[in-house]
Amino acid sequence: MEPEVINLAKQLIQKPSYTPDDAGCQPLLMNRLGGHGFLGEHHRFGEVDNVLIWHGDEPGPALMFLGHTDVVPPGDLAAWTHDPLSAHVEAGVLYGRGVADMKGSVAAMVLAMEKFVGQYPNHRGKVALMLTSDEEGIAHDGVKKFMPLMADKHPFDYCLVGEPSSSKVIGDTVRVGRRGSLHVEIRIKGKQGHVAYPQNAANPVFLAAKAIDEMGGFMWDEGNEDFPPTSFQISNINAGSGVTNIIPGELVITANFRYAPVSSQHSLEQQLQMILDRHQLKHELVWQLSGAPFHCKDENFKEAVAESVFQITGVRPEFNTGGGTSDGRFVAPHGIATMELGPINKTIHQVNECEKISHLVQLENIYLDLIKRLLLK
Template identity: 80%
Template sequence: MEPEVITLARQLIEKPSYTPDDAGCQPLLMNRLGGQGFQGEHQRIGEVDNVLMWHGEQPGPALMFLGHTDVVPPGELSAWKHHPLSAHVESGVLYGRGVADMKGSVAAMVLAMEKFVAQNPNHPGKVALMLTSDEEGEAINGVRQFMPEMAHKHHFDYCLVGEPSSGQKLGDTVRVGRRGSLHVHITIQGKQGHVAYPQLAANPVFLAASALDELGRFAWDQGNADFPPTSFQVSAVEAGAGAPNIIPGELKITANFRYAPTSSQDSLAAQLQQILDRHQLNYELSWQLSGEPFHCQDEAYKQALAASIRQITGTEPEFNTGGGTSDGRFVAPHGIATMELGPINKTIHQVNECEKISHLVQLENIYLDLIHRLLLQP
């Protein structure tokens, strides 16, 4: 007989919820949990659907699971072994777009909450699930906007994000934070001219070359025990006036800082300006903060999650801050201890995305064990 977590995961995978379209995933879960005594609040912002479902209002610890129902497009369908929306099961493996990132986690969270409430209908504290359909996209109208209002209405002590954190074995990696992501657009001014008369022009590509070399080698900070040093990477370079015989008048550079809590937007901006000034460049800067870094330092929460992983899988988890960004960056600033634990990440955003059935069953049990530890054994 198919585990119930797999049945629910398949129902979610079959829905074409490509960002920002929820495609009915959230109503399915709201109706399901609503029939078991959960309350819910839905908010549509632009084309994005957001929902918070919770159970319990008594004093006590409060845990919120965080996930998303949107998935990335499947790409060329002919490259898939099975249709990405077929939720095909073969040899103990569930295939489908979003099974690992992160409809499998969402199903496991729902089943864990259901079982906990069925076993403990008058439990202390609160258990909740927040979902958005805008995590894989611009992440503007999702948790970024939804969380502040919900944080004003609800108190939460802990948040567990279901992003696929595991590497080789389920539960071998827990993200205890993420680096911040800061984009900068640099415009270097030169002087346009004819390539045959370079003495009458100032090529901004050559003017910026030594500064770019220094930026690539510069040590922005040293990081700390959980975070690597801040990195600076150029992602786009643009120059040219549309003709091969014109020296461009400006050079446009797009770059990104992935930074530890040891730095800030202000400190990075000051260091960048010092380098550009030192090279006597005429420049303009514009900034876009994608998300500030967050770092869970709640040792009791970390120990509880590690104990749940050991209890279910026998694996000793590694705590780190690797990977890109997640919606956890919009939760942690509200004073909520935030970590991430989810399925194996080897096939996310790839053709033939998949996850073992046994892993999703174990994940459900880890989540359930964690709820018990945080709410009943604080």
């Protein structure tokens, strides 16, 4: 007989919840937890579903789990050993799109909350689960828009995001923050002309070459004890119209900063502007902040998570800030201590995404132990 966390994970995996379609995942969980005395509030923005499900309104610590029900598309179905929506189990491993990112985490959170409330129905404080169907997409109508509506009604002290943080064994890595993500489009102005008459033109590729080289080696900051130095990477570069006899009049560069809290959007904008001005380049800049960095410094929360992991797995987790962005970036600005702990990330977004059954059971037990540590002590 399979553990209940696996049965629930299967039900979620079998729903084709490709961003932004929730495909019925949230109603399933709302109804399930509602049967255990939980309350819920649902908001739909555009095509995106968001829900907060909670139990408890007494004074005391408040913990919110954060997850998403949407998944990335499976890609080439022929490359999968089994249908990505079949939730196939083989040799103690559960296969399916989203099992690691992050329907397995969501199932573990739900089971942990159920068991806690079953054991301690009159607990102090609050335990909650926030879900969105817009994490894998542009993340505009998900937690970014939903959290401000909930923050005043439901103040929380702690947030644990179920993103797949683990590397080799469950709990070996816990994210205590994430770098910020800042996009920029740089338009370098030249003068268009015929390739046979370069004296009548100004090639923006050559004009920008030294500045681009400087950007690549520039030390934007030195990072800190938990964050590496800020990284600047060019993702696209384009000039010309595709013909071979015209010198382009403009060079367009799209780039991204992954930055530590020691920098800010303003400081990075100033530094890039300084480089472009130093090379006397005519230019235009368009900035887009995807997410500011966050960093959990709450030692009580960090200790509780570490002890819960050790209690269940015997592993002492490494705290770091690796990986990309997560919805935690929309929670931390509300003054909530935010960290991430979830399944093994080896197969996420890949063909034959999978997770061991034993890992999801461990994850459920870690989450349950954490709720007890925070709300009962």
